[in-house]
Amino acid sequence: MNEKFTIVKVSGKIVEKADELRTFVKAFAGIKGKKMLIFSGNMMAQEIGNKLGIKTKIIDDRPFVDAGTLKLLTMVYGGLVSRLFVSLLQGVKVNALGVTGADMNLVTSARLPDGKLGDTGHVRHVNTAGIAQLLDAGIVPVLAPITHDGRGNLLFNETDALAAEIGRALALRYDITLIYCFEKKGVLLNTYDPDSVVAELRRTRYKALREMDIIKDWFVNKIDNAYLAIDHGVKEVIITCPDQLGHPDKGTHIKP
Numbered sequence: 608m609n610e611k612f613t614i615v616k617v618s619g620k621i622v623e624k625a626d627e628l629r630t631f632v633k634a635f636a637g638i639k640g641k642k643m644l645i646f647s648g649n650m651m652a653q654e655i656g657n658k659l660g661i662k663t664k665i666i667d668d669r670p671f672v673d674a675g676t677l678k679l680l681t682m683v684y685g686g687l688v689s690r691l692f693v694s695l696l697q698g699v700k701v702n703a704l705g706v707t708g709a710d711m712n713l714v715t716s717a718r719l720p721d722g723k724l725g726d727t728g729h730v731r732h733v734n735t736a737g738i739a740q741l742l743d744a745g746i747v748p749v750l751a752p753i754t755h756d757g758r759g760n761l762l763f764n765e766t767d768a769l770a771a772e773i774g775r776a777l778a779l780r781y782d783i784t785l786i787y788c789f790e791k792k793g794v795l796l797n798t799y800d801p802d803s804v805v806a807e808l809r810r811t812r813y814k815a816l817r818e819m820d821i822i823k824d825w826f827v828n829k830i831d832n833a834y835l836a837i838d839h840g841v842k843e844v845i846i847t848c849p850d851q852l853g854h855p856d857k858g859t860h861i862k863p
Contacts, residue, residue: 612781616770619789622648634852636699672725684751708754716754728762733776771832778840793859833861
């Protein structure tokens with residue numbers, strides 16, 4: 608039996624609100640065993656971009672990454688937000704190290720072929736030995752969604768997909784739980800009812816709920832990536848919120 612490894616991807620208002628961020632960090636610190644954190648923080652990047660005069664164009668709820676936006680995202684994610692997470696984690700005795708995909712050649716990506724989203728990449732290779740080296744040294748990687756193409760160019764990666772691909776790559780080496788953590792308690796049947804959580808979501812039910820237009824928008828991206836991870840060896844995917852990180856029975860559990 609492989610050693611347990613938990614990958615947590617955090618996003619949404621949690622990253623932008625100080626109280627929620629500290630709640631998350633405390634809960635993340637309580638996860639036992641080897642673990643890794645992947646994060647995004649779109650609102651923070653947009654706010655800083657507005658102050659710098661860098662306007663982010665949004666296409667299908669995702670940023671179009673031109674040269675200016677890539678510099679902004681690298682600065683905000685690879686610098687400010689990464690250091691914020693690391694300092695908070697060190698404050699609760701978690702030996703965290705902030706990295707990007709370019710560091711240690713951890714993640715190599717290729718530009719999306721249609722060019723629709725500019726310098727946005729999709730994962731081509733994960734340096735599993737490099738990640739294992741950090742974990743074996745007792746280090747908790749905190750990965751910003753900036754990768755590289757192996758030819759000296761940086762790329763931005765969508766974080767739900769990035770987390771799924773890293774889980775997929777490491778599935779032969781570890782018993783992986785992938786957690787998508789954001790402000791909702793899980794996948795909701797009614798977006799206006801925070802307690803309408805789907806406790807267990809199997810593929811057949813997911814397809815039916817999609818056809819009825821009950822599950823839509825950004826839930827779809829998370830769930831599609833969750834199934835990608837499950838189909839390639841990840842043992843479990845959970846969609847949940849910070850208050851429930853210490854309660855693995857809560858949230859939405861993705862099943863084949």
